Amino acid sequence: MAGASRPNNRPISPHLSVWRWHATMASSIFHRLTGMALYGAAIGLAFWLMAAAAGPEMYEPLMDVLMSPLGQVALYLVVAAIAYHLANGIRHLVFDTGAGLNPSDADLTAWFAILFAIATPIGLWALLTFGGA
């Protein structure tokens, strides 16, 4: 606006391109991203069930895709997304009670959710590779 001047030192809304990333902001964005990814994964689960019902001639080609390196990476990322959305979802349920909202708690639990998402697929892979029968 011509002639209009902005008062200095007033808070303005965050411009994402110049905003320093911090754990709580990342946790919020990751929650949406993993939510959208899991939308696709759930549709994949549905098609997996339909392929199983359709018989081996439908199921085996799907398994070939899932057992390929790209398919294994996708499954690994889906497990990470589920782990993240689970941990951060529980974090939000705790937030709903009014607890854990101060910056240090929110930061700590955000980091926990991120680390949980990294650790869970590694743990599941280790369990499948080295564990049990």
Place this chain on the structure above:
Amino acid sequence: MSEPMRTALGRVRHHGAAGEGTGHFIAQRWTSIALAILAPWFVVNAALTIGGPSYSAVIDFLTDPVNAVGVVLLVAVSFYHMTLGMQEIIADYISKPLGKIALLLLNAFVPFVIAAGAVFAVLLVNFGV
């Protein structure tokens, strides 16, 4: 619901809050609590008992009654939960009315159809020819 805060014109145009936000909020949360149990159960159980590409392994898994009921519940609750979440994302990011309404309708219908197909697939594995 009484609407003391809404002008007569706003009422005529059907603008303002839809008055359904609380239901959405509560549904988002009870489904998340259910999924906090169902999703880890499925991932660990399916990974450990199927654990490979064999067709007979997936049929054995899905014909176990507990697994069949669990998978049907997982599909029903997760598809409801993800529809609620995507509805929120569309409302947040898509501002053009036509695109918004089209996406909201797709989000309401498509997952419903796919979930019906998935539940039918589990029934077919258990009771089919």
